[in-house]
Amino acid sequence: MKILSVSTATNHLSVALNEDQQVIVEKNERDERNHSKHLDPLIEEILKENKLTLNDIDRFAVAIGPGSYTGLRIGITTVKMFASILNKEVVGISTLQALAKGVKEPALVITGLDARNDNYFAAGYISGDIPKNVIPDGHYNIDVLIKAIQEYAAQNKVNKIIFVGSGLEKRDEKIKTLDIPYEYGTDEQNVIHAGLIGQLAVDAEPVDPDKLLPRYLRRTQAEVDWHKKTGKPFEPDSHYVEEV
Incomplete structure (x- = not known):
């Protein structure tokens, strides 16, 4: 099973291709803080080097949180889109x-x-x-x-x-x-590796792409401000996440 895994949860960007438990290739960028521009080129680079297309991928995996609000949305939205369009499996893995x-x-x-x-x-x-x-x-x-x-x-x-x-x-x-x-931990242990996400994804339960949501573990500032302004109770994360 070919698995393409992504982590955009922190300032460390990581993308990997696994064949079941074997990490075929992992590419990382540290402290770039520009995942929206660098994620797709990294994915394309990995696929091209291994003579694959997105349609050759059996399962997509992504770190779903906790982590940067913006970062999580970038990674999750990307794999949701791939899985939905290509009718492929997708799993979310705890960043921690x-x-x-x-x-x-x-x-x-x-x-x-x-x-x-x-x-x-x-x-x-x-x-x-x-x-x-x-x-x-x-x-x-x-x-x-x-x-x-x-x-x-x-x-x-x-x-x-x-x-x-x-x-x-x-x-x-x-x-x-x-x-x-x-x-x-060592420097290598202290960052999130997409290859490890891919290994965890082998035995993880796939989910409907529409139900793949970030696990922020605390309220965003926008939610806090909304709650103060409206007085309404907090709602499930899905109410604050744009559908793709």
């Missing part, structure tokens, strides 16, 4: 699970993306071929995240923690209070 898959050694993997003001999009996973989620993907203040790790560690044997993603090393003084051996 994709980060956890980059860790090969046995550990509790805390994946996090800096959300500013001591807040993180974060989760806890047990490393493995398909990382097992043990602390739910969420939007956490650092103190709440530390408490969640402590509660999990108190009920489970945790010999080592590996922190991957962005910004967690800035909170090292708080992390030390866990009193559990830990380390931070």
